[in-house]
Amino acid sequence: MKTPNDAGLAATRHWNIDGLPDIEAGGLLILWGGVLAGHEIWPSRLTAIASGILPVLLVAVFLIVDALLVPRLKRRLTYPRAGYVRPRATPYRRGTAAGLGAFSAAAMMAWIAGGRGLDRPHMPSIVAGLGTLFLAYCGWRFRLPRLFAYAVAAAAVGLALPPTWPPDLGVGAFQVAVGTLLLAGGGLTLRRFLRIPVPETP
Amino acid sequence: VTGPRGDADLDRLIHEPARLHIVALLFAAEEADFLYLLRETGLTKGNLSSHLTRLEEAGYLDVHKGFVGKIARTVCLLTPLGRAAFATYRAQLRALAGV
Numbered sequence: 001m002k003t004p005n006d007a008g009l010a011a012t013r014h015w016n017i018d019g020l021p022d023i024e025a026g027g028l029l030i031l032w033g034g035v036l037a038g039h040e041i042w043p044s045r046l047t048a049i050a051s052g053i054l055p056v057l058l059v060a061v062f063l064i065v066d067a068l069l070v071p072r073l074k075r076r077l078t079y080p081r082a083g084y085v086r087p088r089a090t091p092y093r094r095g096t097a098a099g100l101g102a103f104s105a106a107a108m109m110a111w112i113a114g115g116r117g118l119d120r121p122h123m124p125s126i127v128a129g130l131g132t133l134f135l136a137y138c139g140w141r142f143r144l145p146r147l148f149a150y151a152v153a154a155a156a157v158g159l160a161l162p163p164t165w166p167p168d169l170g171v172g173a174f175q176v177a178v179g180t181l182l183l184a185g186g187g188l189t190l191r192r193f194l195r196i197p198v199p200e201t202p
Numbered sequence: 203v204t205g206p207r208g209d210a211d212l213d214r215l216i217h218e219p220a221r222l223h224i225v226a227l228l229f230a231a232e233e234a235d236f237l238y239l240l241r242e243t244g245l246t247k248g249n250l251s252s253h254l255t256r257l258e259e260a261g262y263l264d265v266h267k268g269f270v271g272k273i274a275r276t277v278c279l280l281t282p283l284g285r286a287a288f289a290t291y292r293a294q295l296r297a298l299a300g301v
Contacts, residue, residue, distance in 0.1 A: 007230035010242060080273050083238025085231045198273070199237075 011087040012142055018078045018193045020070055022146075022186025028062050029179030037172025077190075080198040124170030128158025131178060146185055154178050215260050216291045220245055221253050225262070225288050228280045236276040254278060262287055 015021065035054050071086060078084055132155040139147030157177045161170050216225055223243050228234055240250055257263040262284030266277045280288070 007227045007242075010227070011231045011234070014238065075270055075275075079235055079237065079270060079275060083235055083241050084275075084277070085234040085238045088230055088232050 011085045014085050019186035019189025022182045026179045026182030029175045033172040033175025037169050081196045123167040124161050127171045233279040
C-alpha cells in the first residue's frame with residue numbers, strides 16, 4: 001500500500017511516463033535559448049519591444065500548453081495504454097511554478113533590456129552547472145533514470161561551450177542544446193510508449 | 203474503530219485496506235482513471251469497481267464515465283467531503299501513533 005507521499009510520487013512518475021513533459025520543456029528551452037542567443041543581432045528598436053513582450057509571451061505559451069494541450073494529449077495517448085492521472089496541483093506547487101515563471105520572465109526582460117547587462121564570462125558555466133544539478137535532482141526525486149542521462153549530457157554540453165563565446169550566446173546555446181536533447185529524448189520515449197498495445201477496454 | 207483511548211472513531215469506509223489505497227492514490231491526484239487505479243492497486247476489475255461504488259455512494263468520490271474515441275473511460279476524483287474525510291483519518295492515525 002502507498003502512503004500519500006508515495007501516491008504523490010507515483011502520480012508524478014506516471015505523469016512523466018510518456019515523454020510528453022520532456023517535449024514540452026524542450027520546446028520551451030529551445031525558444032527561450034533562441035531568444036537569448038539571437039537578441040544581439042536584432043535592431044535595437046526591436047530589442048526594446050521584444051524585451052517587454054517575448055518573455056511574457058513565452059511564459060503564456062508554456063502555461064497554455066501545460067494546462068490545455070498536454071492533458072488533452074495525455075487523455076488521448078497515455079490513458080488507453082497505461083491509465084491517466086493528473087497529479088494534484090497543491091497551492092505550494094502552484095506558487096513555486098508561478099514564482100519560477102515570473103522570475104524567469106523578469107530575468108529575461110532585464111537581460112534583454114540591459115543589452116549585455118549580464119556580461120559575465122562565467123555565466124554559461126554557472127547556468128550549465130545549475131541546469132545539470134536541477135536535472136539530476138529531478139531524476140533522483142522522481143526516480144526517472146532518463147533525467148540522469150539528460151544531466152550527464154547537459155554537463156557535457158556545458159563543458160563543450162567555447163569560453164570565447166559571448167555570455168548571452170553561451171547561455172542561449174546551452175539552453176537550445178539541452179532543449180533539443182529533451183525534445184529528442186521525449187520523442188524517443190513517446191515513440192517507445194506508443195508501441196505498447198492498447199489493452200481491452202476497462 | 204475505536205482507539206486505545208476510545209477517542210479515535212476511525213472512518214470504517216476509509217479504514218478498509220483496499221479503499222484506503224484507492225483514497226490515498228486519489229488524494230495525491232486531481233483525477234485518475236480506472237486503468238491507473240487498477241495498475242496501482244493491483245485489485246481485480248470487479249473488486250475495484252465495487253470499492254469505487256461504495257466510495258461514490260458515501261459521497262467521497264465523483265465518477266465520470268465517458269468515451270475517448272471508441273474507448274470507454276472512467277475518471278474518478280475525490281469530492282471535498284472525501285478529501286476532508288481522508289485528512290481527518292490521517293490526523294486520527296497520527297494522533298493514535300503519537301507522531
